[in-house]
Amino acid sequence: MVAETVEPTTAAPYIAGDEAVLRVENLTKHFVKKRLGRPTTAVKAVSDVSFDLAPGETLGLVGESGCGKTTLSRLILRLIEPTSGRVIVEGKDVTRLSKRQLREFRQRVQVVFQDPYASLDPRQRVAASVAEPLTNSKLSSDEKLRIVHETLERMGLQRAQARLFPHQFSGGQRQRIGIARALSVTPKVLLLDEPVSALDVSIQAQVLKLLQELRDEYRLSYILISHDLSVVRHVSDRVMVMYLGRVVEMAPKEELYTAPRHPYTASLLSAAPVPDPDVERTRERIQLLGDPPNPASPPPGCAFHRRCFQAELVAQKLGDSEVTVLEDGRRVPRTCAEKQPVLVTQDATKHWSACHFPLSREAVATVTA
Ligand SMILES: Nc1ncnc2c1ncn2[C@@H]1O[C@H](COP(=O)(O)OP(=O)(O)OP(=O)(O)O)[C@@H](O)[C@H]1O
Ligand code: SF4
Ligand SMILES: [Mg+2]
Incomplete structure (x- = not known):
């Protein structure tokens, strides 16, 4: 993506x-x-x-x-x-x-x-x-x-x-x-x-x-x-x-429903049932890993980094020095594991998201159709 x-x-x-x-x-x-x-x-x-x-x-x-x-x-x-x-x-x-x-x-x-x-x-x-x-x-x-x-x-x-x-x-x-x-x-x-x-x-x-x-x-x-x-x-x-x-x-x-930028939103939409049975049968789903973390001890960096599919995909393109390896062996960008993203907008569509590597429209089209 x-x-x-x-x-x-x-x-x-x-x-x-x-x-x-x-x-x-x-x-x-x-x-x-x-x-x-x-x-x-x-x-x-x-x-x-x-x-x-x-x-x-x-x-x-x-x-x-x-x-x-x-x-x-x-x-x-x-x-x-x-x-x-x-x-x-x-x-x-x-x-x-x-x-x-x-x-x-x-x-x-x-x-x-x-x-x-x-x-x-x-x-x-x-x-x-x-x-x-x-x-x-x-x-x-x-x-x-x-x-x-x-x-x-x-x-x-x-x-x-x-x-x-x-x-x-x-x-x-x-x-x-x-x-x-x-x-x-x-x-x-x-x-x-x-x-x-x-x-x-x-x-x-x-x-x-x-x-x-x-x-x-x-x-x-x-x-x-x-x-x-x-x-x-x-x-x-x-x-x-x-x-x-x-x-x-x-x-x-x-x-938000057709072009989510945050991987968490894309995961929520992907998990929700779609009324059209043909689409429901054939579409690709994003897996939301595990449960949300304990709000008394949120993880450092982006609170979503241990569950995020996008972080793993981005990490595949990064060198070892830019990657953090999690306890379960999955690799995510160091930025995601260490730096909390802030809510920003990237255009004039009033669309805001808090992610270091927001999704593109093309990437989303395949999973939230
Ligand atoms: N009075 C309280 N004292 C301590 N923790 C609380 C209190 N009220 C809520 N919490 C905690 O704050 C967090 C947010 O709870 P909240 O009820 O706002 O969630 P929610 O999004 O409405 O969840 P749900 O979808 O299940 O209704 C939870 O971890 C909850 O346990
Ligand atoms: S900042 Fe990184 S871990 Fe957080 S949602 Fe974006 S890609 Fe995923
Ligand atoms: Mg509630």
């Missing part, structure tokens, strides 16, 4: 400028484990993540289990404090808000979780669940009930169902209630953490369609976390790929 030779430029991967509804700057969360009251190891769950979100945009967020997706969304929601970095919502730094300001901020950024049953209190009637984000508002009970009824109706439910309990609904209906609750405060940003993965495939399609309609109707911005790459491709405008707490690639969706 051939590496591209365009000179890269480094800067944060921002596209929305002053329009940005959300801007994340160098966000980092290291969970420090303590033993006998003393800090021992730090789990580097999120490291130096920067991106922004335009009004009405959907940013897909993908990566293997444990790469930091949920931690990133909890940081954005200010459910946990960052180790460093900032979160800017509609121009305001929400990492420095007073309690009152934090309550207002929570009306602007809402979340929909994976499991609609776990996220709804089984002892609470639907009306109370949907009205929960309105608790601190100055609205009267009648006004709150009106909002609950209107929001439920927009979700395709009936206002009379507000009196029922969560167990009286199907999974798809419960997820609609979860979305209604998030929307009751008219937010600008919705964080969708695996919003359809607990649902049947046919219901998934309905809920995704509803989310797209709501986004366009209210000009909402979404961050969509999903393990299902076809869901992300279907719904997103841009896609961000995380590996071991860091962003390794970010690009407009079609660009």
